[in-house]
Amino acid sequence: MHLGEVSGLSMGAATRDAFGEALLALGxxxxxxxxxxxxxxxxxxxxxxxxxxxxxxFNVGIAESNLVSVAGGLAACGKxxxxxxxxxxxxxxxxxxIRMSVAFPQLNVKLVGTHAGISIGEDGPSQMGIEDVAxxxxxxxxxxxxxxxxxxxxxxxxxxxxxxxxxxxxxGRGKVATIYPDGCSFELGKAITVREGxxxxxxxxxxxxxxxxxxxxLCEPLxxxxxVIDLHTIKPIDRDAIAAAAAETGAIVVAEEHxxxxxxxxxxxxxxxxxxxxxxxxxxxxxxxxxxxxxxxxLDKYGLxxxxxxxxxxxxHGRK
Amino acid sequence: xxELSLDELKDKAKVIRRLIIRITxxxxxxxxxxxxxxxxxxxxxxxxxxxxxxxxxxxxxxxxRFILSKGHACPVLYSAMAEAGYFSTDDIxxxxxxxxxxxxxxxxxxxxxxxxxxxxLGQGLSLGIGHALAGKMDGRDxxxxxxxxxxxxxxxxxxxxxxxxHKYALGNLTAIIDQNGYQQTGATKDVLxxxxxxxKIEAFGWHVQTIAGNDMDAVxxxxxxxxxxxxxxxxxxxxxxxxxxxxxxxxxxxxPNYHGxxxxxxxxxxxxAIIG
Ligand SMILES: Cc1ncc(C[n+]2csc(CCOP(=O)(O)OP(=O)(O)O)c2C)c(N)n1
Ligand SMILES: [Mg+2]
Numbered sequence: 001m002h003l004g005e006v007s008g009l010s011m012g013a014a015t016r017d018a019f020g021e022a023l024l025a026l027g028x029x030x031x032x033x034x035x036x037x038x039x040x041x042x043x044x045x046x047x048x049x050x051x052x053x054x055x056x057x058f059n060v061g062i063a064e065s066n067l068v069s070v071a072g073g074l075a076a077c078g079k080x081x082x083x084x085x086x087x088x089x090x091x092x093x094x095x096x097x098i099r100m101s102v103a104f105p106q107l108n109v110k111l112v113g114t115h116a117g118i119s120i121g122e123d124g125p126s127q128m129g130i131e132d133v134a135x136x137x138x139x140x141x142x143x144x145x146x147x148x149x150x151x152x153x154x155x156x157x158x159x160x161x162x163x164x165x166x167x168x169x170x171x172g173r174g175k176v177a178t179i180y181p182d183g184c185s186f187e188l189g190k191a192i193t194v195r196e197g198x199x200x201x202x203x204x205x206x207x208x209x210x211x212x213x214x215x216x217x218l219c220e221p222l223x224x225x226x227x228v229i230d231l232h233t234i235k236p237i238d239r240d241a242i243a244a245a246a247a248e249t250g251a252i253v254v255a256e257e258h259x260x261x262x263x264x265x266x267x268x269x270x271x272x273x274x275x276x277x278x279x280x281x282x283x284x285x286x287x288x289x290x291x292x293x294x295x296x297x298x299l300d301k302y303g304l305x306x307x308x309x310x311x312x313x314x315x316x317h318g319r320k
Numbered sequence: 321x322x323e324l325s326l327d328e329l330k331d332k333a334k335v336i337r338r339l340i341i342r343i344t345x346x347x348x349x350x351x352x353x354x355x356x357x358x359x360x361x362x363x364x365x366x367x368x369x370x371x372x373x374x375x376x377x378x379x380x381x382x383x384x385r386f387i388l389s390k391g392h393a394c395p396v397l398y399s400a401m402a403e404a405g406y407f408s409t410d411d412i413x414x415x416x417x418x419x420x421x422x423x424x425x426x427x428x429x430x431x432x433x434x435x436x437x438x439x440x441l442g443q444g445l446s447l448g449i450g451h452a453l454a455g456k457m458d459g460r461d462x463x464x465x466x467x468x469x470x471x472x473x474x475x476x477x478x479x480x481x482x483x484x485x486h487k488y489a490l491g492n493l494t495a496i497i498d499q500n501g502y503q504q505t506g507a508t509k510d511v512l513x514x515x516x517x518x519x520k521i522e523a524f525g526w527h528v529q530t531i532a533g534n535d536m537d538a539v540x541x542x543x544x545x546x547x548x549x550x551x552x553x554x555x556x557x558x559x560x561x562x563x564x565x566x567x568x569x570x571x572x573x574x575x576p577n578y579h580g581x582x583x584x585x586x587x588x589x590x591x592x593a594i595i596g
Contacts, residue, residue: 039471039504039511047505061474061512062441062503089440122349122416124424126391126439291427293418301418 003299004177004210006306007217012178015171015206016114018150020045022157023082027053030161032080036071038064043173044084044114064094068111072101075108080161087113087129087170095135102166103139110160111136111168116146117257118285118302119207120173124292129170130285134262136168137235143188144235146170146256146264148209149179155186156232163188170206172257174295177210179230189233191241197227200317201245201252202309203268205231208255208283214306215255219313226313234264239271246276251316255283255309279319281312322404323369330536332403333363337565337595339399339409345588347416350424353563353570353578355396357500357534358467361558362386364539365465366400370547372462375405378432384462385451387436389444390469390498391425392580397434398422406433442475444468445495449485452493452553463547467496471503474512479524486525491550494543495526498533500562502577517557526555533558534565566591 002011027033027049037059041047050057060067064085071081083090090113091098102109113136116129136144145160145167147153153171160167179194186192194209195216202212209230216226227249229241246252252272254265265282272280285302299305324332337359344350365371371384388397398412414420421430425439436447448466455462468478485493503511514520518528527549531538539558546554563570563578569590570578583591 037505039474042505059505059511062471063474063476063512065476093440093442122347122424124416124439125427126425126437291418291430292416292420292423292425297418 002177002296003207003306004214006214009177009179009210009213011175013150014173014175015147015150015153016045016173018153019112019157019169019171020048022154024048024052026158026161027056030080032078033161034058034074034079034081036060036067036074036081036083038062038067038085038089040085043086044112046082046084064089065097068094068097069101071109072105072107080108080110082110082112082161084112084114086127087116087132088127091129091132091135091168099139103142106141107166108164109166111166113168113170115173116170117172117206118290118298119257119295121295121298122292125289128290130259132170133234133258133264137262137267142166142168142235143233144168145188145233146205147232148206148230149176151178151180151182151184152186152232155184159186159188172207176207179209179213189236189238191238192230192232193227194230195226195228197225197249199225199249199251200313201227201229201249202255202313203229203231203242203245203252203264204255205234205264206257208257208304211304211306211309212255215309215313218306218310222314224313224317231264231268234267237267237271239275242268242271243275246272246278250320251279251313253281253283253309253312253316257304258284260284260287279316281316283309283312321369321372322367324367326536326540329363329368329540332367333359333536334595335403336363336396336399338592339402339412340395341583341588341591343398343412343415344395344582345585346413348582349416350395350582351392351580352395352583354390354393354469354500356564356566357560357562358393358396358498360534360536360539361467361496361498362396362400364536364543366404368540368543370543371465373404375433378406381458382460382462385435385448385464387438387444387448387464387466388426389438389466390441390472391438394426397426401433441469441472442477445478445481448493448495449481449490452490453488455492461492463492463494465494465496467498469503470497470499470501470508471511473497473514473517482521482524482526485553489551490553493553494546495553495555497555497557498560499557500560502562502579504579506577521555526553528555528557530557530559533560566594569594
């Protein structure tokens with residue numbers, strides 16, 4: 001049973017595929033766009049861009065720290081470098097380079113972390129980016145974006161490249177449910193209300209938006225009307241949408257495919273605490289590394305399901 | 321520590337290659353070609369009398385160490401360790417399945433005998449230096465072997481490690497580069513050409529041999545020579561073929577690198593027939 005199935009959402013493309021498509025299309029329009037790859041372009045989906053624009057594509061080998069600083073130099077010269085690698089290798093391996101060659105000088109580098117989360121499956125924990133959002137959010141002036149489906153990722157990719165400033169865009173390996181129609185509207189920093197509701201709000205991003213929609217469906221017969229908010233931009237965060245949800249629904253559940261500490265949950269909790277304190281509950285990977293296994297089995301085992309989100313809603317709602 | 325004859329080692333390498341193919345095809349994912357290229361060296365290390373180890377005492381402080389820095393090639397490690405008696409060949413058929421400690425990349429917290437958790441390329445040689453330094457501090461004469469990929473050599477950390485191993489004259493450390501000519505997105509000479517390795521690594525103060533790494537005689541000779549050096553770190557540039565000895569099958573499939581792709585049942589059958 002895939003995430004979104006309870007609500008009749010069909011399976012769409014992987015968000016990394018949507019990123020690759022959008023990048024290729026943008027390459028025709030924006031001649032300053034360049035890619036800097038670390039020998040994983042066939043996985044990150046920058047490959048079609050590199051094939052179409054070989055003069056604007058650099059593969060510096062398996063050398064993440066080098067590729068981030070190379071991108072910093074390119075950006076300082078007016079290029080718009082897209083640096084794509086696995087989320088873990090990019091954010092974790094090259095963190096100081098991201099700090100000093102991108103964030104501190106506020107250079108216009110687009111960092112794209114693919115293979116985010118535990119849903120990459122069989123390759124196991126060493127390839128899973130689950131600390132990446134915490135690392136990215138810690139950096140002043142870096143916009144952090146986690147789109148939920150293919151249509152939204154295409155628009156997010158466009159917005160990230162048009163934005164003038166450092167960005168971290170996080171995408172996943174496997175297919176995900178379709179939430180939005182093609183050409184949906186997308187604005188950096190502006191949360192999307194996927195579903196209206198009055199008794200509780202589920203705030204999610206990435207593939208957990210589909211789980212949130214399912215949880216809302218499961219809550220209906222329980223008499224709990226759930227609002228679902230897709231908080232695709234964690235930084236800068238949409239304080240108004242969060243404060244309104246807290247004030248109007250009185251309970252908030254946050255669901256994300258990331259470690260417990262430093263991710264979407266922490267970011268939302270700060271805003272709730274500062275604006276309208278209400279009961280909260282959190283669904284995430286916890287404070288642990290996962291393991292190898294099939295993607296669906298892992299999501300089930302580590303509690304990233306519609307049912308766990310629904311239980312969290314019941315819990316937070318019950319504490320109102 | 322088993323010490324097989326040359327002919328026995330060649331047979332053992334075949335057994336290990338067969339296991340690599342069986343477990344990755346059963347898993348439906350993984351890196352068989354990265355594992356196959358390294359099979360002769362790993363076989364020689366575990367069965368040629370080069371490593372002292374006891375599967376019953378995986379934490380024995382005097383054991384020799386093998387660190388697979390190119391962790392994605394763990395099917396070769398799991399297969400060799402199964403043959404060595406750390407666990408059974410049935411166990412490793414659970415490769416990459418939910419709940420199995422035989423994960424997609426080595427996890428030292430779940431499998432005694434695995435010396436390092438790897439999978440993010442570039443870190444194994446530094447970990448090996450740590451083992452080698454600790455051995456010297458404690459007055460133990462174990463040896464540490466680290467296997468790296470030729471693509472992995474792109475990582476700056478590897479060169480930092482090469483420099484620091486020389487500083488501490490780590491004669492108890494051997495790096496083996498599995499130079500199979502390919503990395504993820506193509507031939508290493510196209511992605512980032514670091515050859516020739518030998519003069520570069522010699523310039524970092526290491527003793528370096530370049531050998532035919534799919535030739536068991538050459539592998540055994542080189543490992544013996546490396547053990548004879550005690551005042552500087554040693555490196556073996558092991559020139560292999562990714563997917564050896566089934567490269568013609570992969571060429572026929574149109575992808576001689578075949579990186580990170582398991583063999584279909586049909587391809588596996590053909591590969592097993594070639595290995596014999
Ligand atoms: C730090 C890091 N970056 C990228 C990867 C993704 N990756 C896995 S295997 C591989 C290619 C490795 O090539 P090589 O070292 O030559 O090993 P081979 O498969 O040829 O044996 C890459 C880029 C990784 N595992 N770690
Ligand atoms: Mg290689």
